[in-house]
Amino acid sequence: MSSTTEKTKQVITSSELLEHWQGHRALTRKVIEAFPDEALFNHSIGGMRPFAAMVMEFLAIAGPGIKQIVTGETEKLEENIDHANDKKKVLELWDKTTEVINEYWAKIPEEKFHDTILTFGEYEGTVWSSIFYFIDNEIHHRGQGYVYLRSLGIEPPYFWER
Template sequence: MSDLLTPASLLEMMEGNRRLTLRVAEAFPEEKLFSFKPAEALRPFADMVKEFLDIEEAYVRGIATGEWVFDEEKRAGINTKQALLAECEAVRQRTRELWPKITAERLQAAEDDGFFGQGVQTNLSRLIYALENEIHHRGQGYIYLRILGIEPPPFYVR
């Protein structure tokens, strides 16, 4: 693992992205956060947030402890902006608590992916996927806000 990408620098990258994602969620009117979707095939932004929280929690716990559990239903009852934002912080706090166990060696370890059927992959690849998934959904949130006539937060402020 290079000096440019260390467990600490990866966590800081994740933190900056989460700060921006939280500002996107905060920009939504509460009702629209949980109900607005510009097309029937799409999901409300809150559902996307719950998805990337599920992925982060499952991957970080698995990488840090070897306990690989993916629970899509854990956040089903979250239906207020305050509760969703609190859950974002709670998941990230659990990540921070487990992070000291995520060493460069653990990031480089290749293990079978039991969640999405991707076969063997490195733990770093899993976390990069989780980060890309959040970024992808945040981009959808930006579009949703613009459709609703709401100016999204500046992208460059982390």
């Protein structure tokens, strides 16, 4: 009697997922750059937060979230990040977070992606579902940034230019 072992093919690799996320982050960076300085921190429609506040949320989630996945050390979600109402400072923070993501991503073993975690001590899910949330949240709020840019008469970057 012979047996066969069915091999599951992987749809996407860890490095491809990182490349996908960093593509979204590169596009979001272009959106930040497209804002006039004053509008980045103050422009709002319908009571929504200014785009800079949304960017602080992305920064509060991305770097600390990946660090937590790797180290297991939980931090509370902290969106009050000092940016001094300076777009250059926001972009510096963005670039530093990109480096943090790359550094810690390399330390996530492939088998860990299905582990259950409690991100920021509050949100239960798997490592992969948490990362998908990080990405989806950024895409959602970036869409709000597109609306803001259009309301200011500014053509936003093409969404496919990642």
